[in-house]
Amino acid sequence: QVQLVQSGAEVKKPGASVKVSCKASGYTFSSYGINWVRQAPGQGLEWVGWISVYNGDTNYAQKFQGRVTTTTDTSTSTAYMELRSLTSDDTAVYYCARDILFGRKGLDYWGQGTLVTVSS
């Protein structure tokens, strides 16, 4: 069965970086894209960005440009999201989610989420 398993919760200080992993199983990793979506406490969903596992193309929301990098390791079927220069506004649950056709058919499988807390 399809699974996306994310790394554990992180606590970071302002100005630091965080790298969240998302290990995929149960499907052909390179046939799908990986999206990253975050949710601040008690708030709605916010799209962070996308990576094509097939060719490494990326697309990020403008507000994260220059601060976020998404990568994949096809040898381990793992996707990564690194967010730099953290502030308290980055405190959120970060989700990875699979898609096909660049989201045109929705995000059909999600990881369990990784809580990133930014606090001094």
Add this chain to the structure above:
Amino acid sequence: DIQMTQSPSSLSASVGDRVTITCRASQTISSFLNWYQQKPGKAPNLLIFAASNLQSGVPSRFSGSRSGTDFTLTISSLQPEDFATYYCQQSASTPHTFGRGTKLEIK
């Protein structure tokens, strides 16, 4: 960025009720609109993709429709497990913005 205006922000209903949630896009997005259900402490779950296509495994009481830039999620007969928060998301152009959510509560 395309803005997705979702309404209502909250809704009280009873088991067996027919419920409608609406999303309006700030510009044309064709039918690139998806609907998700999220329960507390859980990841979202895809219900409908491309405006009106039911995701595999989702009960048929959920349906979606489009009229221009207005999109509707309908639950034909509410079940106890349907009380959750619902989000729309456009995937026509990046960033793939979400609506602000509709919290569906038990009356």
